[in-house]
Amino acid sequence: MFLLTNLAIIIVASISLSLLGVNSILADNGVDLNLTSLLIFCAVFGFIGSFVSLLLSKFMAKMTTKTKIIQQPANEQERWLVTTVAELAKKADIGMPEVGIFPAQQSNAFATGWNRNKALVAVSAGLLARFDRDEARAVLAHEIGHVANGDMITLSLVQGVVNTFVMFFARLIGFFVDRVVLKNQRGLGLGYWITTIVAEIFLGILASTIVMWFSRRREFYADAAGASLAGRGAMIKALQRLQQESAAQVENQMPDTMTAFGISSGWKKRPSRLFMTHPPLEERIEALRFGQ
Structure with missing residues (x-):
């Protein structure tokens, strides 16, 4: 996007x-x-x-993903989500982001915004339904990492x-x-x-390949930030769950224009590496395991 x-x-x-x-x-x-x-x-x-x-x-992220911003938590799941984002934001020393849920079956999440203290963090309904709390918290930590790093x-x-x-x-x-x-x-x-x-x-x-390279590098840093905030084991576990879903080809319902902001690219078939917004999940898992 x-x-x-x-x-x-x-x-x-x-x-x-x-x-x-x-x-x-x-x-x-x-x-x-x-x-x-x-x-x-x-x-x-x-x-x-x-x-x-x-x-x-x-603004465009909210519109294209149909993200519902949680103004007042309506249930226990939304309360947990807002509380967890607040905890991670405080730990990362950034302002409290807006928190939202977007209606996609695929497990994904994204963070965006021009100001690290006025960002937006959103997760898919599919991720909340299938990930356990440790895995979901690690995904949120990854997105908070993007914000804290000023990506x-x-x-x-x-x-x-x-x-x-x-x-x-x-x-x-x-x-x-x-x-x-x-x-x-x-x-x-x-x-x-x-x-x-x-x-x-x-x-x-042609020049977008430079930006894509930068995007791939930032994913490793965001994974490291997620591991620091939520634990290395939980971050690896979350990426492994994404890997399992990718292998199972869970339908991607997040717009293609938003995938660069997500925890996962959502590609069923990989494009040329030059145009990939995210490194392969196996490389990200290996980098966390060996502290690269």
């Missing part, structure tokens, strides 16, 4: 600025690109796209840098096609605009 929202913002901003003629300011007399101005321009809008995505993340902010910074260079190189490619390939010598022509948009989409997808 974060990546798709970010890419959409960048593309819409690029089209809008092109229509307004802002890009032409970056060219000296319509002949040569001013690389310094171009880099500053790309950095400003690259980071704007990233941080707007971050600010929208909690959402760090992801935004990484994405902002990636956006900057995607926009920068897309415009260099557009300029090259317009000037060298299409032989246009009058300002920035149609070839520049079309090539730039196409290059942004292609480079954005």
Whole structure:
């Protein structure tokens, strides 16, 4: 969701600025690109796209997963959930997050939000139904670990840098096609605009592999934080339960756009490792066992 929202913002901003003629300011007399101005321009809008995505993340997470926020616990299960999140948040020295349940049969959970003291932690109904309390607590600790580690902010910074260079190189490619390939010598022509948009989409997808690598690395740190807060044995047990359910192919009812935020990616068939948001569960379990 974060990546798709970010890419959409960048593309819409690029089209809008092109229509307004802002890009032409970056060219000296319509002949040569001013690389310094171009880099500053790309950095400003690259980071704007990233941080707007971050600010929208909690709202969009609630909407896409249909998460019900627990305002007042209605039963013993909800009381346990809120109490456990409060205990783990205090232990991790962060503010109390909003706590919610989303209606998915697959066992999963996620954390998101722009502020580590005003985050959202949500679990699926399926996880609460099938995991024992120690396993569920470990999953919550993993998500609290993401919040305490500031993963959402760090992801935004990484994405902002990636956006900057995607926009920068897309415009260099557009300029090259317009000037060298299409032989246009009058300002920035149609070839520049079309090539730039196409290059942004292609480079954005390619650059997402960097963000996916970062996401996979953060999962190991969140697992370690979960082990610290809830116990190494409980964290390993929770991951093993997820592994069992993955093997049994329990239906994934969490939107694909939200899987990067979850305890598990929800993939029945693994994509290319370059585009995986989570490391394989066996690697995560091994890292906890051997303290890597």
